[in-house]
Every structure is written in C-alpha cells, then in structure tokens.
Amino acid sequence: MLELSILGFLAEEPLHGYELKERITALSGHVRPVSDGALYPAINRLVAAGKLDQRTEEGASAAPRRVLSLTAQGRADLLERLRRPKQVEITDHVRFNTVLAFLRHLPDPAEQAAVLRRRLDFLETPASFFYRDGEPVRAEEAEDLFRQGMLRVARATGTAERAWLREAVEVLGQRS
Template identity: 60%
Template sequence: MLELAILGFLCDVPLHGYVLRRHIAALTGHVRPVAESTLYPAIKRLEKAGLLARTTEPGAVAAPRHVLTLTEEGRQELRRRLSEPGQREITDENHWFTVLAFLRHLDDPAAQAAVLRRRLAFLEEPASFFYDGDRPLRAEELDDPFRRGVLTIARATSRAELTWLRDTLASLGDVAR
C-alpha cells in the first residue's frame, strides 16, 4: 500500500522524500499515518529493486534533497500492481482507495474495468460482520446498538460504492453481465 502510493505519486512527477511524505500524509494520513522510519526504508527498497532512481540536489532550505524519479521498470511495476492487485487491495478499503487513487495510470480502460469488476464481485457476495451460525445477521436483528451501527454504516458504504462502480463501469464501456 505504501509502496504503491510512492510509485503512484512519482509516476506523475519526480519528488524528494519530504514532499512525498506530505503527499502520502494527505492521501491516507488522516486515517493511517505513515512514520518517517517507514517511508524512507520503503524508498530504499524500491530504489534497490531498480524501480526508482535518486539524484542528490543541494537542499534549497535545509539538508541535501534526494530527488526520486520513477524508472521504466518502476513504471511497469506500478502498472503491474494496479492491474493485478492482491486480494487485500480489493477487500480492504484502505488499500482499495490507494489503488483507486492511481488507477488512472493504467491507460487501458478495459484493464481499469477489470479491476473495478473484481471489487464489484467482492461487494456483491453476501458478507456480514455478525452471524447466527452461518446465517449473516441483518442490522434489524441485532440488539446491540453499536453492532447495528457497524452494519448500518457498512451497508451505506456498500450501496454508494455499488452505484458508483456500476456507473463507472458503464462509462468505461464495460458490458454489464
């Protein structure tokens, strides 16, 4: 998720670590802050893997800055991660939103639609948080107001996302089935 965000931001324009950090903080920071000591090693990993290159510039205001540029391999890897996301990227909203934030970098509408369809399939299968044996419980069946809240909120999210997914798939020229 973090690596995807790094690749995604650098795909637009070269950045140095500090600005990248602020970009990532804006994207996911209010929900899940990223520590500096997580970001910089992640950058190193990606650099070591040849996905991004670093050129040192004298710091405009402070310490020397490492301007990071996505390599061609990095660009390919970004497209690979976007077109073949892991299951966690599909099911976990935090990860999913990161995929969505950069999905435009996948220039093939069919490939974009394929990713959206995976999320659609996930949302369409009946799943709950609370069960009576194997039977998913509906909000109305719960006494607990807090658990009822979970289902109420999840349902609202799901509904909004299903609508958006179907609309967007249609506008991508995807044939509904």
C-alpha cells in the same frame, strides 16, 4: 501498499521524501500513518531494485534534498500492480482506495474496468461484521444500537460504492 503509493505518486511527478510522505499521509495516514522507519527503507528497496532514481539538489535552507523519480522499470511495476491487485487489495477498503487513487495510470479502460469489477463482485457477496449461526447479521437484527449503527453505515456506504462502481464500469466500457 506503501510501495504502490510511492510508485503511484512518483508516476505523477518527481518528489523529495518529505513531499512524498505528506502525500501518502494525506491518502491513508488517518487510517494507517506512514513513519520514516517504514517509508525510507521502502524507498531504498525501490531504488536498489532500479524502480526509482534519486538525485540530490540544494534544499530551501541549507540541507540538500534527495529528489526521487520513477524509472521505466518502476512504471512497469506500477502498471503490473494496478492490473493485478492482490485479493486483499480488492477486499480491504483502505487498500482498495490506494489502488483506486492510481488506477488512472493504467492506460487501458478494459483493464481499469476489470479491477473495478473485481471490487464489485466482492461487494455483492453477502457479508457482515457480525454472524449468527454462520449467517450475516443485518442491521435490523443487531442486538444493540451501536452494532445497528455500524451495520447501517456499512450498508449505506456499500450501496453507494456499488452504484459508483457500476457507473464507472459502464463509462469505461464505452471508452474501450
């Protein structure tokens, strides 16, 4: 997801490493903070793969800054990642939000809708944080106040997300 975030933010504009880190942190840092030890090796891999260009420019103080931009190969990789997200990028809420943050870069509304339908299909499958005898436990069946709270919040969030996904798929269908 780090590489998707790097490609996605650089599709919007060239950035230097610190700006890129700040944007990635704002997107998912409260849940999964990004460290320099993860960010800069990922940037170096993408540069080595020809997906990013880098140039050096003078810094605001004295130190030069490395400015990163997306190459045509990087844009193609970004679009492919958005067209065909891995299953975990559909099922994991934080990872799906990263896909969602950059889905606008995919130019075809039908392809955008296909990604949203995958998430909707996943959310419509009965699930729970807790199971009893192989069956999902509903909030009303939870044995304690705290699990009831978790399940009620998850149900409300899921209901809202499914409603939005249906609306978005409909809007995208009108654009196709």
